[in-house]
Amino acid sequence: xxxxxxxxxxxxxxxxxxxxxxxxxxxxxxxxxxxxxxxxxxxxxxxxxxxxxxxxxxxxxxxxxxxxxxxxxxxxxxxxxxxxxxxxxxxxxxxxxxxxxxxxxxxxxxxxxxxxxxxxxxxxxxxxxxxxxxxxxxxxxxxxxxxxxxxxxxxxxxxxxxxxxxxxxxxxxxxxxxxxxxxxxxxxxxxxxxxxxxxxxxxxxxxxxxxxxxxxxxxxxxxxxxxxxxxxxxxxxxxxxxxxxxxxxxxxxxxxxxxxxxxxxxxxxxxxxxxxxxxxxxxxxx
Numbered sequence: 001x002x003x004x005x006x007x008x009x010x011x012x013x014x015x016x017x018x019x020x021x022x023x024x025x026x027x028x029x030x031x032x033x034x035x036x037x038x039x040x041x042x043x044x045x046x047x048x049x050x051x052x053x054x055x056x057x058x059x060x061x062x063x064x065x066x067x068x069x070x071x072x073x074x075x076x077x078x079x080x081x082x083x084x085x086x087x088x089x090x091x092x093x094x095x096x097x098x099x100x101x102x103x104x105x106x107x108x109x110x111x112x113x114x115x116x117x118x119x120x121x122x123x124x125x126x127x128x129x130x131x132x133x134x135x136x137x138x139x140x141x142x143x144x145x146x147x148x149x150x151x152x153x154x155x156x157x158x159x160x161x162x163x164x165x166x167x168x169x170x171x172x173x174x175x176x177x178x179x180x181x182x183x184x185x186x187x188x189x190x191x192x193x194x195x196x197x198x199x200x201x202x203x204x205x206x207x208x209x210x211x212x213x214x215x216x217x218x219x220x221x222x223x224x225x226x227x228x229x230x231x232x233x234x235x236x237x238x239x240x241x242x243x244x245x246x247x248x249x250x251x252x253x254x255x256x257x258x259x260x261x262x263x264x265x266x267x268x269x270x271x272x273x274x275x276x277x278x279x280x281x282x283x284x285x286x
Contacts, residue, residue, distance in 0.1 A: 003249060010245055015238060019070055022241050025248045029201035032068060032244075033077040033223070035215055036060070038207030038231030051095055056233035058103055062110075067237035068148050069114055071244065075149045075197055077121070079215050083157035086126075097127060100154075101134040108138045115147030121193035122156035151197060158217035165191030165218075194219055202247045204240075206232045224250055 039053030068076045168191030172178040199219045208229040
């Protein structure tokens with residue numbers, strides 16, 4: 001089937017059949033990251049206050065956690081509150097932290113029942129004390145779980161994270177813990193908030209906006225991107241499964257040639273070019 005016909009066939013399946021079809025299509029992403037956008041527009045279209053959109057978005061989180069658990073996804077990262085979000089009106093920011101505290105408390109038992117482990121990425125020290133305590137309590141309570149890792153990006157900024165990692169690396173070099181010759185991407189990544197987690201394979205942004213918004217700039221270097229027109233509160237398990245099916249239909253080459261995959265060597269069916277011939281074609285002197 002053509003890709004669009006394939007997508008249409010998947011859309012016609014009921015939820016259980018869709019899950020089975022996606023499982024059968026091939027490997028799923030190890031790590032899915034979502035920019036949850038559109039809460040405000042969802043509320044505005046219904047003549048509701050913005051906070052109503054955030055509350056509706058909570059149900060979308062639950063649906064996506066459930067779908068990822070059924071698919072066997074290892075990590076789900078949710079862009080929950082960015083550094084730039086601190087520029088919103090003070091009343092809204094305070095309401096969001098209170099809502100986070102309330103949500104963590106209300107969802108903790110359900111996350112535990114689903115064997116979900118909770119971690120965070122971001123400048124957590126910038127959160128109000130009650131929100132920090134709610135997160136710390138939930139993280140400790142769920143630490144023994146071995147299912148999906150739910151990573152909440154809170155007070156998070158990609159540029160700020162890279163700067164933090166660079167300063168961490170500089171301190172290790174200055175102390176003599178690390179020699180300049182030992183600096184690698186892996187050593188740099190030890191200073192990232194996501195240390196210990198695999199890089200995202202798949203980044204989804206809802207609401208139709210096509211930008212990264214300072215999200216996982218280092219980690220997402222080779223992630224597949226998908227922009228969904230669905231506003232976050234309306235995004236559910238079906239939308240996530242259809243997105244994963246889209247991911248499964250892509251060829252991830254990591255800079256290699258089409259058909260070659262991420263493995264070194266010439267593309268299948270293409271003649272190999274030795275180094276001297278490459279130099280001649282590129283007019284590069286040895």
